[in-house]
Amino acid sequence: GMPVEQNPPALSLYEGADSGLRCNFSTTMKSVQWFQQNHRGRLITLFYLAQGTKENGRLKSTFNSKERYSTLHIKDAQLEDSGTYFCAAEADSGYNKLTFGKGTVLLVSP
Amino acid sequence: EAAVTQSPRSKVAVTGGKVTLSCHQTNNHDYMYWYRQDTGHGLRLIHYSYVADSTEKGDIPDGYKASRPSQENFSLILELASLSQTAVYFCASSGLGQDTQYFGPGTRLLVL
Numbered sequence: 102g103m104p105v106e107q108n109p110p111a112l113s114l115y116e117g118a119d120s121g122l123r124c125n126f127s128t129t130m131k132s133v134q135w136f137q138q139n140h141r142g143r144l145i146t147l148f149y150l151a152q153g154t155k156e157n158g159r160l161k162s163t164f165n166s167k168e169r170y171s172t173l174h175i176k177d178a179q180l181e182d183s184g185t186y187f188c189a190a191e192a193d194s195g196y197n198k199l200t201f202g203k204g205t206v207l208l209v210s211p
Numbered sequence: 212e213a214a215v216t217q218s219p220r221s222k223v224a225v226t227g228g229k230v231t232l233s234c235h236q237t238n239n240h241d242y243m244y245w246y247r248q249d250t251g252h253g254l255r256l257i258h259y260s261y262v263a264d265s266t267e268k269g270d271i272p273d274g275y276k277a278s279r280p281s282q283e284n285f286s287l288i289l290e291l292a293s294l295s296q297t298a299v300y301f302c303a304s305s306g307l308g309q310d311t312q313y314f315g316p317g318t319r320l321l322v323l
Contacts, residue, residue, distance in 0.1 A: 105253075107253075132310055134311065134312065136314075141316075142299060142316075142317050142319075143314075143316055143317070144301065144314040144317075146311060146312075146313070146314075149310060149311040151310070187253050187254070189253070189254070189312075191310065196242060196259060196261050196267070197242055197305045197310050197312060198244070198256055198259060198269065199244075199254075199256065199312060200256075200270075201246075201253030201254045201255070202253055203251075203252055203253050204251075204252070204253050
């Protein structure tokens with residue numbers, strides 16, 4: 102299968118709602134990055150994780166290398182959270198090469 | 212925040228023509244990468260480089276060449292552009308031991 106499976110492909114939330122995105126990996130990954138792609142197409146780095154959990158404001162991400170998954174949790178969704186979210190994982194092959202998931206299109210509505 | 216710039220930001224090319232996309236980073240990063248993004252999909256790695264004057268093939272290198280003349284600059288070359296190479300191209304850099312990749316703003320390429 103695909104090295105990085107990202108779900109769901111699309112997600113609709115109302116303002117104030119909480120939800121999560123998930124990436125499953127077909128093999129052991131060394132690290133994961135999460136990005137938001139905004140309406141201008143710009144990739145914004147949200148998190149880099151080699152293990153464990155990180156939080157930044159309303160966002161929280163977890164990476165479990167052994168269980169081969171990573172999650173991104175959005176709390177109290179806001180309109181500006183709308184965009185496409187990508188996870189990208191680095192296999193233990195050196196040079197920090199990333200394999201991307203296909204993304205989750207998030208729409209936050211009032 | 213790391214700075215990665217790309218030029219041009221958009222380009223229209225003809226089939227069979229030569230296209231050069233340029234990337235410049237001012238962060239003293241050793242590693243640089245070229246990715247392409249097709250509508251509705253994630254990014255896929257075309258070429259990368261870990262040192263000046265050396266390039267390596269990524270996951271989808273066919274139809275592309277790369278050049279790393281200096282640590283700061285990394286170019287992607289389409290010798291004979293084809294319709295299937297219409298996409299958005301992203302350049303990224305990362306430092307040795309600093310695994311976060313920093314991305315440029317992207318170049319939108321349309322091949323007609």
